[in-house]
Structure formats: structure tokens, C-alpha cells
Amino acid sequence: MLKNHFKIALRNLWRHRVFSFINITGLSIGITACFFIFMYVAFELSYDRFHTKADRIYRLVTDIKTPSETIVTDVTSWAFAPNIKTDFPEVESFVRVSGGSFLVRKGNVKFQEEKTLFADSGFFKMFDFKLIKGNPQTALSAQASIVFTETAAKKYFGTSDPVGQTVLLTGDAIPALVTGVMKDIPENSQIKADMLISMSTLTQRFNKGIEEQWGNYGATTYLLLKPGVNAQVLQSKFPAFVEKRNGEQSRKQQMFATLSLEPLTEVYLHSKRGGQDVGSISNVYIFSIVAVFILLIACINFINLTTARSVERAKEVGIRKVIGAAKGELSRQFIGESVVLCLIAFVITVILSVVLLPLFNQLSGKTISAGVFSNWYYLFILFGVSVGIGLLAGIYPATVLSSFKPVLVLKGRFSAGTKGNFLRKSLVVAQFTISIALIIGTIIVYNQMDFMRNRDLGFSKDQMIVMDSNGDRGKEAFQQSIRSIPGVKSVALSSSVPGGGNAGAYSEIENNKGDLQIANLDLYFVDFDYLNQFKIKMVAGRPFSRDFMNTDTSQAMILNEEAVKLFGYTSPQQAIGRRFKQWGRDGKIVGVMKDFHFRSLQEKIKPLSMRVELRNLDLVSVKVEAKNLQATLAAIESKWKETIPNRPFSYYFLDEFFDRQYRAEQRFGKLFFNFSILAIAISCLGLLGLASYSTYQRTREIGIRKVLGATTPGIVNMLSKDFMRLVIISFLIATPLAWYFMHKWLQDFAYRIDIQWWVFALSGVLAMIVALTTISFQAIRAAIANPVKSLRSE
Secondary structure, eight states, X not given: OHHHHHXXXXXXXXXXXXXXXXXHHHXXXXXXXXXXXXXXXXHHHTTTTTSTTGGGEEEEEEEEEOSSOEEEESOEETTHHHHHHHHOTXXXXXXXXXXXXXXXXXXXXXXXXXXXXXXXXXXXXXXXXXXXXXXXXXXTTSTTEEEEEHHHHHHHHTTSOOTTOEEEETTTTEEEEEEEEEOOOOTTOXXXXXXXXXXXXXXXXXXXXXXXXXXOEEEEEEEEEOTTOOHHHHHHTHHHHHHHHHHHHHHHHTOEEEEEEEEHHHHHHHOSSOOSSOOOHXXXXXXXXXXXXHHHHHHHHHHHHHHHTTTTXXXXXXXXXXXXXXXXXHHHHHHHHHHHHHHXXXXXXXXXXXXXXXXXXXXXXXXXXXXXXXXXXXXXXHHHHHHHHHHHHHHHHHHHHHTOOHHHHHTTOOOOOHHHHHHHHHHHHHHHHXXXXXXHHHHHHHHHHHHHHHSOOSSOOTTEEEEEOTTOTTHHHHHHHHTTSTTXXXXXXXSOOTTSOOEEEEEEEEOTTSOEEEEEEEEEEEOTTHHHHTTOOEEEEOOOOGGGHHHHTTSEEEEEHHHHHHTTOSSGGGGTTOEEEETTEEEEEEEEEOOOOOSOTTSOOOOEEEEEOTTSOOEEEEEEOSTTXXXXXXXXXXXXXXXXXTSOOOOEEHHHHHHGGGHHHHHHHHHHHHHHHHHHHHHHHHHHHHHHHHHHHTHHHHHHHHHTTOOHHHHHHHHHHHHHHHHHHHHHHHHHHHHHHHHHHHTTOSSOOOOOHHHHHHHHHHHHHHHHHHHHHHHHHHHTSOHHHHHTTO
């Protein structure tokens, strides 16, 4: 019997090749898209879950309250972790990490290791980063100990064993011992590094005494709690701990810390505090919904296209019932055909997944999977989804087809019921509601990305290249030497550039009441050319100038407009001449600059201070002409090698560097756009199925109308208007839903577009055009058909 059902299924699929092609194509595309989204979502949810102790690891974070604001950070004071371990028996161990960038040399081989972490000795005990060479218990214990990843180690040592060998750190050639090699850190880890340096190197050599500095915040701290410890109960004890250990200093500085615990497995997706690598739970939710929508559309397609053919198979059902076929047997036959069709779609889905996975990895910006066959679990999921769709989507058509009454069918009196028509139309409304919502979402995402790319940032970033001297003594000589290069317009030195990191400084600024008000201000150290080169405008006072060399290098500060507001001034001019104290320097405010976006547009502009500090300026920014750019870069590189010979030459364009902040959003936009296009295309196949069904049902009516003089445009209009009503209903349902969800999505951006009415109008028009084009194909075909053929059986 099964063999017979299988043969009949294949015969029917081959006999109706066009129908089968459309159905299989829709299912294959839908399942493939859904499968890719599943892999993406599963990957995002897997971050940091590969650690065996992940359920007991928490990140310690701090809120710092000052008289001016509350600072929300992802770091803690260096002193907190060791003292928490001492005071709380609930804590099994702690690990602090802190990022850095180091010049590493081995003979003539030298690289600037940008992904470097200082880490406590318990790093490999807490986290499951596999050490393939060396002792995990002692690898990071001694001062000047280094652990490389496999990839990093090969750059310096090739195939030889690095353990026990020495490399030189920084321009001062500090010897460091390689004590281990670990496997490359997995992509689904928000802790990322190519090189680890023992924490004692930082606390006992580079920054001695930092562990006693309660007010110095810069350590990313992880706590491993003992089994059974309640994290919330432990957190409730922290206020008393902070008061006991640092209460007096907090009151003196008027900076009060509140400690919180974040589960490690929630840091990547749920934390709003940032970190090395951050994701978005909102994007995970959105893609999950899109996956469900695409799968739903594919199933609706299948149902509509199958029931559209029900009239063609009515006589087959009638004859089979007359000769004794039972309803259950017919249902099994039709469900079997559905499953066979879905299994064919499964094979095509596997092929599409293998071919398209590299492209999907590229679009997502991550290696979501090495391959479909790298994890057999994926194949089982694909197979299960395909069979499940075949069974679930096949039940309704099988029920409809097996319920035909043979007497009516064989007399030619068969017609579809109103319930069936209503269901099919409801399914099309559901499809186009989803499609229109996705069109609206795509337009809004594109507009927000375009807004972020083209908004006036308040500074010039075009044709600007930046090089990091990392404190090399030759930077001043390099700066002077490149000024004479043709194509170099200007050169400036600074500690920071927009889009990069910067210091946060404990500051006391005279407010509008004449009191020194405490605040933590973002701080840029700059030279005299910085403001002019970056075209940062002044709104009050004056910029830094060599005419005031002695004053500006020792007792001058410039604030931005946000900082002026923070201290209660109603106009920038009122802040000029006011006192400040910051990091050991006393002086007066000499100017107020216009606000500029020195961080992502996802963050509001924060209070910023600038000072001239010629000794701490590592970044060299060069404004260049667009003409002969390669020759200019070659000349700059030549001067670099002359003046800073111990460091590899590397640079980046500031506009590209700044735009890297939006990579995640840009990838989200591209993925959203591509999946939306697929959903719309599959919806069109469903509409084509219903148009085909409706046209077939009205074949005789169309023939009679043509005989009576109806024109082709008139018939096309008659067949199309019912479907246009469905699209309009879909538009009315989709508009408020799309507005609500996209409005919520936009709240993640500090600077965002307003959702304009034309977005909805354009989406509706596009949906109408797509639907009309799809319907017209079948309607025109029916309208130009010879009426004699449709009426000859009457």
C-alpha cells in the first residue's frame, strides 16, 4: 500500500510539474531561510555557555553616583575583587581582565597585538579556554608571563614550541616569558584575546599600587560563586562592604559606588553596559519572529497551492470513492504526497544550505557554522522540520480533498464551499500582513542606517588617517617630518579620536553658584592643531593656541556644550573663566566647543573636557589630499620607518574607523532586508496559487462574459479587485503592528529618525504593485483565452 501511495504521489507531482516546481521552490526557500535564522539565533544564544562553570560565574559591575550624574559602567575598581574574596566566603575565586595593545618582538618579527588582555592567575581555572601547552595552574602566575593563542604563536614561532621562549614587549624591550599556548578563543565568547599577560605584570610593574586604588575604575571583574550561593542575596551585602572598605573615601570624593552582579551567560545579549563584544536580544527576537513568519508563509503557500488544485482532482476522488476507497485511505494518500513533496524540498534545502552558508556567514559577520555536515544535529532538525511541515500543512488539503461527495462530483456539480474560500482568503491576508510589515520594517531600518551614516557629526573625518605611536619617543620627530610631504594638509597629536576610547577623569568644575562641583568627565588630551584639523567649532571663548603656550599647557581647559549645561550654565559664555581641578591640574576654562559625536549615535553626547598635554599624545592624525593618495601613504610610511623604526607601520582611515561602530546594525539591516525579500517572494507564490484557483473556478463565467462583449482589461479588473481588497485589509492590519514594533526597535538609538507617514504609504503601494503584478499574470492569461474552449462542455 505504501509503495502504491508513493508511486501515485510521484506520478501526480510529475504530471503537474509547474505546480510541483512552485510548491517545492517555495518550501525549499522558506525552510532554508528559517534554518539559517535558527542557526544565527542559536549561535547568539550560545555565547559564553561553553564554560562548565558558566552558571556560577558573574560579572561584577558598578554604578557610580556623583553630585552631577550616575555613571553606569561595566568595570570596577581594582581593589574590589581581592577584598570581596577576602570578606565573602560565598566567593570561590575572582578574575580581573583589562584590555591593552602591545608591541611584541621576536627577532626581526614584530607585530602590534591589539587584542591583548591582562588576566589574573585564575583565568584558566574559572574559564574553559583550553590550554594546549603549558600548565593552566601557573601559566599566568609569575610577572611578565605570556600566553598566546595558536594563531598568534605561529606568527612568532612558526611550528616550533613557544613555551619557555622569550619575547620583547613595548618599545622598551621588556623581556617576557611564554608560559602557554591556548586554542583560539571561540567566536561565541564575549571575552576575546590573542595574547594574555599575567595581571601581576600590570599591578607590580606597569602600574604599581593600582590594587590599593579604590577610586581607579578599569578592571573587568568576574566572580566564581560557590555551588548553591544565591547571587541576589550576595549582592544585597555589597552596600555594607563598600561602606566598610571605602565609605570614608567615597564621602570625601563624593563618588558613591553601587555593585551589581550580571550572570555571565546574560552579559552578551542582555547587558546595556557594553563590553568587549556585545549583541542585541532585540535583534534575536526580531529574527526569531521573522523565521516563524517565513515558515508560516511557506506553509500557507503549500495549503493554498494544494487546495487550488482540488477542483482538478475532484473527479479522481469521486471515482476512487465509487470503487471503494475509504476517506481515511484518501487522507493518507494526500498527506503522503505532501510529505514526499516536503522531502524533496528537504534535499534541495540541504543543497542550498551547503552552497549559501559561506555567503550567510559573510552577511552575518560571523562564522555561524563551519558547515551543515559539521553538526549532524542540524540535518536532523532540517529533516524533522520538513516532515513536520509535510504532515501539518498536508492535513487541511487532505481533509478537503477526501471529503468530496462522489455523486455531486461525478455530476459536475462540485464547487468549493464558502468556508474554504474564507480560509484561503484569510491565509492570503495573513501572508500579506506579514509581507507589508516586513516592507515597512525594511524601509525604517534602511532609513535609520542612512541617518547614522550621513548625520552631521560636528567634526571632520574625511581624508583623515590615524596612526598609533603607542608612546614611542619618535612621535614628535615623525610629526614634524611628515608636514613637508606633498599631499599632507595638516598633522595633529592626541590621546583619542572620535569613535575610539578615551579617559574618564575625576573633575571639580566651578558651577553657576560658584561652588566646585564634582563630576566624572570624558577627557581628551590634544595638541594645538587638533581642534582646527578636526574642524571642531568654538561657541564661546577661544581654542588652544601657541600664543598662550605657558597658560594652555598648564592651566587651561575647554568644555563642550553638554558639560556647560551639566554645571548649570544657561549659555556657554557664562562658563568662560571659571575654575577647574582635574588630575592634579588647577586652572580656568578658556573656551567652549560645539557638541560633536565622539561616540556612536546610539549614545547621547556626554560632557567632554579637553586639555593640552603634549607628553601623553600617542595618536597621530594626518589630513591628506585625495589626489595621489598611494604616493602620500608611501611617503608617510617611509618617514615612520626612519623615526619610529621599532614599530610596524599601520594606519586606519578615521571615517571607516568611526563607521565600525555601526557594523552590527549594518549587518542586521542587510540580513533583515534579504529575509524580507524572501518572505515577500514566497507570499507572491501563495497569491499566485489563489489567483490560479479563483481563475479556474470562474473559467465558464469568463467565457460567457467574453461572448457577451467583455474586454480583456475589464476581465482583468474583475479578477483583480477581489485580491486588491485582501491586500488593503492586510495593509490596515500591518500598519499599526509594524509601527509599534519598529518604534520600540528605534528606542535603542539615542539619535533616531521619526517614522514618517510616507513609509506606510510607500509600503502599501509596493505591496499593491507586487500583488497586482502577480495576479495579472494569471488574470491576463484567463482573459485572453478562447471562450469556446471553456463553454464547449455546456
